[in-house]
Amino acid sequence: MRPSEAAFYLLLVLLVVELLPESTYANNPRYEKFLTQHYNNPKSSFSGKYCDAIMSQRGLTRPQCKEVNTFIHDTTNNIKAVCKEGGEPYGQLRRSKEHMKVTTCKLKGSSTHPRPPCDYRENSSPRYIVIGCEDGWPVHYDESQIVTTV
Numbered sequence: 001m002r003p004s005e006a007a008f009y010l011l012l013v014l015l016v017v018e019l020l021p022e023s024t025y026a027n028n029p030r031y032e033k034f035l036t037q038h039y040n041n042p043k044s045s046f047s048g049k050y051c052d053a054i055m056s057q058r059g060l061t062r063p064q065c066k067e068v069n070t071f072i073h074d075t076t077n078n079i080k081a082v083c084k085e086g087g088e089p090y091g092q093l094r095r096s097k098e099h100m101k102v103t104t105c106k107l108k109g110s111s112t113h114p115r116p117p118c119d120y121r122e123n124s125s126p127r128y129i130v131i132g133c134e135d136g137w138p139v140h141y142d143e144s145q146i147v148t149t150v
Contacts, residue, residue, distance in 0.1 A: 030139040034131075038141045039079065040071040043103065043124075051105035051120035065107050065118035068143050072129060073101040083133035090130055093142055099126040104143075 036058055046053035060066040072079055078086060078100065087094035105120040132140030 028135075028137050028139075030134060031137040034138050034140065035076070038070060038072055039076065040103075041073045041075060043071070043073045043101070049120065049122065050103065051122045052118065055105055055118060055120060056116075061116045061118040064115055067107045068104065070102050070104045070129075070141055070143060072141075073103065079129075079131075079138055080136070082129065082131055083136050083138055087131075090145070093130050093132050093140075093145070095145075096129045096131075099128055101126050102129065 037060065040054060044050070044054060054071065055061050055066065055069060060069055078098075081087065082094050082096045086098070087096050089095075101124070103122055103124040105122060108119045108121050130142040130145035131138045132142065
C-alpha cells in the first residue's frame with residue numbers, strides 16, 4: 001500500500017469514528033461502573049427473586065454481600081439529564097426533577113451475614129433519584145438519600 005493510500009484510509013476511518021454516535025459509556029470508567037451497579041431498563045425478569053438474581057449477576061455479592069443497592073428503570077438519557085436540566089442541586093449532589101421507577105435491594109438479616117449466598121428484600125417504587133455527577137456524567141447513586149414522591 002502506498003503512503004497516500006494509507007493516509008486516505010486513515011482519514012476515512014477517523015471520519016467514520018467521528019460520525020458514529022457517542023458511545024454508551026463515553027470512555028468514562030466511573031460512569032460505566034455507575035451503570036453496572038444502578039441501571040436496569042427495562043427491569044429484568046428472573047424466574048426467581050429479582051434482587052437475589054441481579055445482585056449476583058452484576059457482581060455485587062462477591063467477595064461479600066452488598067448491603068443495599070438501587071437499580072433505576074429509566075433511560076440512560078433521562079438519568080444523564082439529572083446532571084443537567086433534568087435535575088436540581090441537592091447539597092453537593094443532584095436530585096431528579098421527575099420521579100423514576102427504581103428497585104432497592106436490601107440484604108435481609110443483620111450484617112453478621114456478609115458472605116454469599118445473599119438473600120435480599122425488594123422494594124420497587126417511583127421516586128426521585130439523588131446522584132453525584134462528574135463532568136455531566138452520573139457517577140454515584142446516593143443510597144442514603146431516599147426521596148419519595150408525594
